[in-house]
Amino acid sequence: MATPLTAARLLAALRAEGVTVVERPGWRTHNRDHTGPWGPVNGVMIHHTVSSGTASTVALCSRGRPDLPGPLCHGVIAKDGTVHLVGHGRANHAGGGDPDVLRAVAAERYGTRPPPTNEHQGSPGAVDGNRHFYGFECVNLGDGEDPWPAAQTEAIVRASAALCRAHGWSAKSVIGHLEWSNRKPDPRGFTMPDLRTSIARRLGERPPGRPVDPPATGPGTPRHHPFPGTAFFRSGPSSPVITAMGRRLVAEGCSEYAVGPGPRWSDADRRSYARWQRKLGYRGSDADGWPGHASWQALKVPYTG
Known part of the structure; x- marks a missing residue:
């Protein structure tokens, strides 16, 4: 459980993790905060868009649909690995989900997967995911055949790790929409346990705020001083x-x-x-x-x- 990052700290965290970021005009104040609370935040949620094309997808995720006003996420991850920031604050991306999943993610206590979800938007026991999760929409048709380029999957790992690192979370704070709501299939085309393994590996490369010598690097590779606190x-x-x-x-x-x-x-x-x-x-x-x-x-x- 944590206070949401300010827009400036979110941007800085992504860039520090090596993410290529594009800021859509007005993203810092574009949100749904007037409809409900934003925070405390407990994790990051990954989605696929069921769309193609970067420009049209970014526009859609920013403005939303007639039945679901935007922003529909905080960032859109394009196939070339660029993260387009479209909102900051409460966003219409997660909807209702299972309280058992929220508790497991908040405590970071589960095995390879969170407990099975038995709730969805509008079900009696659902809790508000828009309050508790950052959301990244990833450009993909979600048909199981549309490819996930290496640049895109690497950006998903880096963006997720950036927020985990900023909050001191482990990879278990990153879940897929399908692990939150029993009516959602996304993301499709890779498994969340595999993604969390990659995020955990990245987090292990540079533990946050630990003033120790950096790992050895190859000849000619610059070494950077870790944050001393x-x-x-x-x-x-x-x-x-x-x-x-x-x-x-x-x-x-x-x-x-x-x-x-x-x-x-x-x-x-x-x-x-x-x-x-x-x-x-x-x-x-x-x-x-x-x-x-x-x-x-x-x-x-x-x-x-």
């Missing part, structure tokens, strides 16, 4: 990591340095980092200059040893 910066450290961070901020055009950067954390570092956060799309108190995991991952600070 917010407390590290608030302690006013003097470290080569601060110098490396400052050099990356200068390279990104976010310098507020009169002299430097140097190894001791300073107000110039904080103001420079705030510029970096604004460059990523953070706004207001989210761009306060104190590094967070997602923005740090996106900065790619070289490992200093």
Whole structure:
């Protein structure tokens, strides 16, 4: 159970995970919040669209249908792996589902699959999934024959992992629509246990916020310093990591340095980092200059040893 990410933090988390993102105009305030609560959130739900064509699908998922107003998800994952953000807040994607599934996902306690679902939209025991799940619609006809290109499946893994990483969830917080409602077949063409295995593998590559040496990489491959935690910066450290961070901020055009950067954390570092956060799309108190995991991952600070 968690407070939903702000639009800026959602965007930063996706980009930090290496997702190619396109922002549809107005997505940050496009939602159905006036019809019911958004949050606490418990996981991510994966769908297929039963459509083809990126532009038409993105437009449909943004505006919705006469019987179901948009947004119909938070992001559309195209066949080329691009994630098109269409909404932020409550979205009409999950509908009613099984409370036993919600409890299992919230606790992250189940085997390879959540318990069987026995509810659907409008059934007496259903609970509101639009309140509790982020939703990604994936462009696919859903007939079992339409292919899932590698770029698309990789984007599904990365987008799901990004939200899990941001919230500290495991792969068991990612479910398919068919695991939520007993009247839904999606996604069709791959299995959710296989998808969760891939997400878990990705999450194991870069544990969030753990200040340990990164894994060994091949010759010529740059190594990036793991996020050392917010407390590290608030302690006013003097470290080569601060110098490396400052050099990356200068390279990104976010310098507020009169002299430097140097190894001791300073107000110039904080103001420079705030510029970096604004460059990523953070706004207001989210761009306060104190590094967070997602923005740090996106900065790619070289490992200093």
